[in-house]
Amino acid sequence: MSHDKIHILGGGPAGLIAAYYAKQAGMPFQVYEASPFLGGNCRTFAHGDFLFDSGAHRFHDKDPEATALVKTLLGDSLRSVSAPSQIYHNGQFINFPLDALDVARKLSLKTVARIAGENLPGFKRKTNANPNFEEFATAKYGTSLASRFLLNYSEKLWGLSPDRLSPKISGNRLRGLSGGNLLLAALGRKVFESASIDGSFLYPEKGIGMICERLAEEIGEKHVRLRNPVQGLFVRNDRIQGIVLPNGEKISTEHVISTLPVTRMLKMLSPQPPESLLSAIRQIRFRQLRLIVLLLDLPQFSDNASIYFPESDIPWTRIYESTNRSSYMSPPGKTSIVIELPCFKGDEVWQMMDAEICQRIKQSLSDLGLLNGARVIESLSFRLSNAYPVLEHGIENIVAPVFDFLQEFSNLHLFGRSATFRYLHLHDLFREGRGLIEQLVSRLVK
Numbered sequence: 001m002s003h004d005k006i007h008i009l010g011g012g013p014a015g016l017i018a019a020y021y022a023k024q025a026g027m028p029f030q031v032y033e034a035s036p037f038l039g040g041n042c043r044t045f046a047h048g049d050f051l052f053d054s055g056a057h058r059f060h061d062k063d064p065e066a067t068a069l070v071k072t073l074l075g076d077s078l079r080s081v082s083a084p085s086q087i088y089h090n091g092q093f094i095n096f097p098l099d100a101l102d103v104a105r106k107l108s109l110k111t112v113a114r115i116a117g118e119n120l121p122g123f124k125r126k127t128n129a130n131p132n133f134e135e136f137a138t139a140k141y142g143t144s145l146a147s148r149f150l151l152n153y154s155e156k157l158w159g160l161s162p163d164r165l166s167p168k169i170s171g172n173r174l175r176g177l178s179g180g181n182l183l184l185a186a187l188g189r190k191v192f193e194s195a196s197i198d199g200s201f202l203y204p205e206k207g208i209g210m211i212c213e214r215l216a217e218e219i220g221e222k223h224v225r226l227r228n229p230v231q232g233l234f235v236r237n238d239r240i241q242g243i244v245l246p247n248g249e250k251i252s253t254e255h256v257i258s259t260l261p262v263t264r265m266l267k268m269l270s271p272q273p274p275e276s277l278l279s280a281i282r283q284i285r286f287r288q289l290r291l292i293v294l295l296l297d298l299p300q301f302s303d304n305a306s307i308y309f310p311e312s313d314i315p316w317t318r319i320y321e322s323t324n325r326s327s328y329m330s331p332p333g334k335t336s337i338v339i340e341l342p343c344f345k346g347d348e349v350w351q352m353m354d355a356e357i358c359q360r361i362k363q364s365l366s367d368l369g370l371l372n373g374a375r376v377i378e379s380l381s382f383r384l385s386n387a388y389p390v391l392e393h394g395i396e397n398i399v400a401p402v403f404d405f406l407q408e409f410s411n412l413h414l415f416g417r418s419a420t421f422r423y424l425h426l427h428d429l430f431r432e433g434r435g436l437i438e439q440l441v442s443r444l445v446k
């Protein structure tokens with residue numbers, strides 16, 4: 001039986017960030033990744049001269065240490081990008097985050113008056129102490145605004161009606177949206193000078209995947225085992241004794257950092273956890289994404305970084321155009337768009353054959369007049385597993401006993417989006433990964 005101090009399960013951004021900090025701290029570690037690739041759900045795909053990401057990604061400058069590290073890793077390849085985003089609503093493109101003046105211009109006077117009326121300054125709607133997303137959004141923005149832009153979009157993205165979702169799904173998406181501002185706009189006053197401060201972000205010139213690629217270079221190949229889906233974890237008392245690899249090899253361990261979905265993690269324990277927990281995790285779900293990529297014989301599809309589609313009769317939630325993040329992403333005179341269709345494993349969208357889903361999406365875009373006669377050079381399709389934890393209203397009561405149980409293992413550390421069942425972004429992973437390794441260093445040197 002071989003021995004390493006820290007075994008890191010999963011080579012997505014969380015696993016690579018943990019490994020990077022472990023290496024910096026001089027701790028022995030090994031990363032195990034199931035697939036032939038590193039980067040998990042944060043990769044850049046190459047097809048001919050085209051590059052595109054696994055869904056619309058941007059690096060948010062929200063944690064100064066994370067930003068400084070990514071700048072050091074990428075040097076001049078990390079660019080500051082300024083590109084707007086919009087919502088497609090009723091055949092119109094509306095700035096996002098919502099810009100009161102723009103909304104006032106693009107919706108009918110009657111609708112704007114209704115929105116403004118529902119958002120009179122000082123007017124407070126009551127909610128209960130523990131609202132679901134529908135109650136939360138309606139109380140905060142009024143029915144007219146919420147039903148147009150928030151409730152339908154959320155239902156499509158998360159696959160549950162908004163009264164079954166937690167307010168936590170909104171993250172920062174609702175920033176910049178204020179009923180009072182809409183009222184001022186309805187009265188004809190200019191409210192926001194610029195469309196959106198959120199239009200600025202950091203982005204690597206050859207795609208978001210460059211961040212994981214640079215981390216992997218720093219970590220070094222010998223510390224990574226690709227095509228190695230960890231099969232099991234054998235436990236004794238309050239410790240993980242070791243991990244089991246597909247070839248049956250057992251490796252003893254001092255610490256395990258798991259970035260795998262918490263549901264998968266729990267099922268891998270040997271001996272098995274109590275039946276009550278195994279039955280609880282059947283209610284813990286992840287949303288998947290089907291990505292359709294259209295390579296276009298067109299210099300630009302729009303000038304947006306992303307376009308959001310809240311309407312329920314359109315099957316996708318978002319389209320992003322790689323070229324508007326970096327000109328390196330497409331050959332000269334051409335562009336590509338990535339269309340995101342949320343789904344659950346096994347449903348019609350997830351299962352549809354590539355050719356059929358690509359054809360359907362092309363047809364729908366064309367029917368909406370969005371392709372504008374552009375020639376589609378090629379269409380491709382990808383599946384992304386475990387893209388989002390489904391934050392159902394009240395899910396914390398179901399996940400809490402699972403995390404309480406796993407916390408009993410003194411050398412098991414859950415880290416990352418699917419492992420902790422939280423809606424985490426890259427800067428969160430850098431911050432939490434740094435903290436986790438600091439904590440392990442202090443424990444291992446004792």
Ligand SMILES: Cc1cc2nc3c(=O)[nH]c(=O)nc-3n(C[C@H](O)[C@H](O)[C@H](O)COP(=O)(O)OP(=O)(O)OC[C@H]3O[C@@H](n4cnc5c(N)ncnc54)[C@H](O)[C@@H]3O)c2cc1C
Pocket residue numbers: 009010011012013014015032033034035038039040041042054055056057058059060228229230231259260261289384386387388415416417418419424425426427429
């Ligand atoms: C569509 C989309 C858009 C996003 N946009 C942004 C954004 O704009 N900005 C931002 O900061 N973040 C964004 N994110 C979030 C960011 O990509 C995530 O934080 C990240 O992908 C989650 O990282 P992770 O390492 O926790 O999990 P994952 O990326 O899911 O990685 C888990 C890894 O574990 C591996 N694995 C699974 N089972 C096993 C096993 N048994 N043994 C070994 N390995 C295994 C998987 O193959 C995978 O590589 C976005 C995510 C998505 C899906």
